[in-house]
Amino acid sequence: MSKAAPPIIVVVDDDDLFRPLLVGNLREAEYEVSDFPAPDALLQHLKQNVIEADLFILDWKMPGMTGFELLKELRDLGIATPALFLTSLDDVLYEESALREGAADFVGKTRSFAILRHRIERILGALPANPSTSPAAPANIGALTLDSAQHRVTWRDKVVELTLGEFRAVELLATSGRDVSYREIYDTMRGENFIAGAGPEGYRANVRALVKRIRQKFTEADSGFTAIENYPGYGYRWKSGNA
Numbered sequence: 356m357s358k359a360a361p362p363i364i365v366v367v368d369d370d371d372l373f374r375p376l377l378v379g380n381l382r383e384a385e386y387e388v389s390d391f392p393a394p395d396a397l398l399q400h401l402k403q404n405v406i407e408a409d410l411f412i413l414d415w416k417m418p419g420m421t422g423f424e425l426l427k428e429l430r431d432l433g434i435a436t437p438a439l440f441l442t443s444l445d446d447v448l449y450e451e452s453a454l455r456e457g458a459a460d461f462v463g464k465t466r467s468f469a470i471l472r473h474r475i476e477r478i479l480g481a482l483p484a485n486p487s488t489s490p491a492a493p494a495n496i497g498a499l500t501l502d503s504a505q506h507r508v509t510w511r512d513k514v515v516e517l518t519l520g521e522f523r524a525v526e527l528l529a530t531s532g533r534d535v536s537y538r539e540i541y542d543t544m545r546g547e548n549f550i551a552g553a554g555p556e557g558y559r560a561n562v563r564a565l566v567k568r569i570r571q572k573f574t575e576a577d578s579g580f581t582a583i584e585n586y587p588g589y590g591y592r593w594k595s596g597n598a
Contacts, residue, residue: 362479363407366390367397367425368414368441373464377412377441380468386475394420398428408436409479410459415442426458437478437519441471459519478519496529497595499582513576521569528583528593536590537562566591 364386368374374390381388389406391397394417400406411429413422420428426438437459459478462471493502500509506522508515517525523543528535541558566583573580584592 361385361387362409363387363389364410364412364475365397365406365408365436366412367392367394367417367422368412369393369417370414377468380472384472393417394422394425394428397425401432406434410475411436411438412475413438413440415440439474439478494530496593497582498577499525499529501526501529510573510576510580515572515576517569517572521565521572524565525569528591529595531593532595534586534590534592538590540565540590562590 364381366374366378366381366388368377368390369392371392374392378388378390389408391400411426413425415422417425422438422440422442429436429438439460439462440458441462441464443464460474462474493500493507498511502508503526506517506519508517508522508525524540527540527543537559540562566585570580570583573582582594584594586592
């Protein structure tokens with residue numbers, strides 16, 4: 356049996372010291388990697404070449420064009436490949452902004468490569484391991500339909516546009532059949548025991564912001580949406596009877 360082709364990652368980072376180290380670590384981890392020193396270099400390349408990539412890793416702050424602006428350019432070109440941001444900015448507002456605009460994840464540059472690799476694997480886990488294997492059929496939970504193969508959600512037959520992290524949170528809440536803690540919701544997006552925010556319980560602010568965004572998106576599809584309930588001091592629950 357032939358070995359599956361390695362995932363393809365495109366790195367865009369203007370740090371000429373950091374970028375080669377990252378690329379070297381990724382190649383040692385058996386990823387196929389292309390790298391560019393600036394957003395313009397990637398965009399110029401795309402004018403004459405088609406890039407087949409499974410993931411973009413983008414530096415957040417670069418001269419001329421930020422990684423955030425580059426992501427928008429890629430989306431305008433019709434490139435829907437997941438993007439992971441790297442940054443030295445340790446502020447939850449940056450993280451929430453990136454996720455809100457469709458980034459798959461957001462990782463500080465001070466994190467170890469082991470953590471970054473874990474995040475990459477979680478994102479790439481959305482890709483079919485064997486293209487010849489038929490994906491699981493969408494699951495219907497009351498008025499909610501979850502398509503895990505495409506990370507697509509519909510509510511009362513209306514598509515709800517969610518980021519990958521938001522989809523995972525909804526999937527966890529809707530399929531667990533129980534109360535779900537703040538910590539568990541955060542872990543499903545970030546990896547077990549990852550701490551963020553101020554203090555040991557700082558991740559709760561991230562989860563509350565996440566759930567607020569999710570509720571807003573469902574409310575846009577259905578003004579009467581009330582399926583996500585808060586369990587004060589613990590987390591959230593999905594009302595399966597809400598149909």
